[in-house]
Amino acid sequence: GQSLEQPSEVTAVEGAIVQINCTYQTSGFYGLSWYQQHDGGAPTFLSYNALDGLEETGRFSSFLSRSDSYGYLLLQELQMKDSASYFCAVGAAGNKLTFGGGTRVLVKP
Amino acid sequence: GAVVSQHPSRVICKSGTSVKIECRSLDFQATTMFWYRQFPKQSLMLMATSNEGSKATYEQGVEKDKFLINHASLTLSTLTVTSAHPEDSSFYICSARDAGGDQETQYFGPGTRLLVL
Numbered sequence: 024g025q026s027l028e029q030p031s032e033v034t035a036v037e038g039a040i041v042q043i044n045c046t047y048q049t050s051g052f053y054g055l056s057w058y059q060q061h062d063g064g065a066p067t068f069l070s071y072n073a074l075d076g077l078e079e080t081g082r083f084s085s086f087l088s089r090s091d092s093y094g095y096l097l098l099q100e101l102q103m104k105d106s107a108s109y110f111c112a113v114g115a116a117g118n119k120l121t122f123g124g125g126t127r128v129l130v131k132p
Numbered sequence: 133g134a135v136v137s138q139h140p141s142r143v144i145c146k147s148g149t150s151v152k153i154e155c156r157s158l159d160f161q162a163t164t165m166f167w168y169r170q171f172p173k174q175s176l177m178l179m180a181t182s183n184e185g186s187k188a189t190y191e192q193g194v195e196k197d198k199f200l201i202n203h204a205s206l207t208l209s210t211l212t213v214t215s216a217h218p219e220d221s222s223f224y225i226c227s228a229r230d231a232g233g234d235q236e237t238q239y240f241g242p243g244t245r246l247l248v249l
Contacts, residue, residue: 058240064242064243065225065240065241065242065243066176066225066240067240068237068238068239068240071237110175110176117164117181117189118164118166118229118238119166119178119181120166120178120227120238121178122175122176122177123175124174124175125174125175
């Protein structure tokens, strides 16, 4: 089976940097994805790492270390609109995704 | 980017009735769609994988006779919650994988909020 651990909540101020860690245990690994979900909305895709290293997409970056079964999402120059829940997800055979419990990010002025 | 729609966005029904939720890929073909359920302040739990032209694959603990899935075309999958009960009240979200695009990206619909009275 698959299991993922991520912090439940993080609070930061506008302009700050937040790192959301995700550790996983899987029986098969096809990559680590990150999704953002605002309250009442559907998840939106942020990034995907299949190989070790850092992927940068604007203010958001994602990192993966397969040997450590660990990844993180880095949110830079935080804005109020970044207040949302962030989920890491592991891909498995059949393109199934298993989601972590989610990290609620609260951005304060 | 690819767009997935769901209908209805919100439904309230009486206990014992059945509710059908549609998931459509609007600008791409999806041989595979996924149905998730999300309870308040919890993560998304995969319920089943919907395969075009074949039977759906259900995750452990999900009753296939209660949650009927039909993937009749490359752009439409339906989830029918049969004989709904209050404990079925949840946020149901579908996602689709673009058969001709990035195999690793799933596109999510806006979700359907079901309330069973």
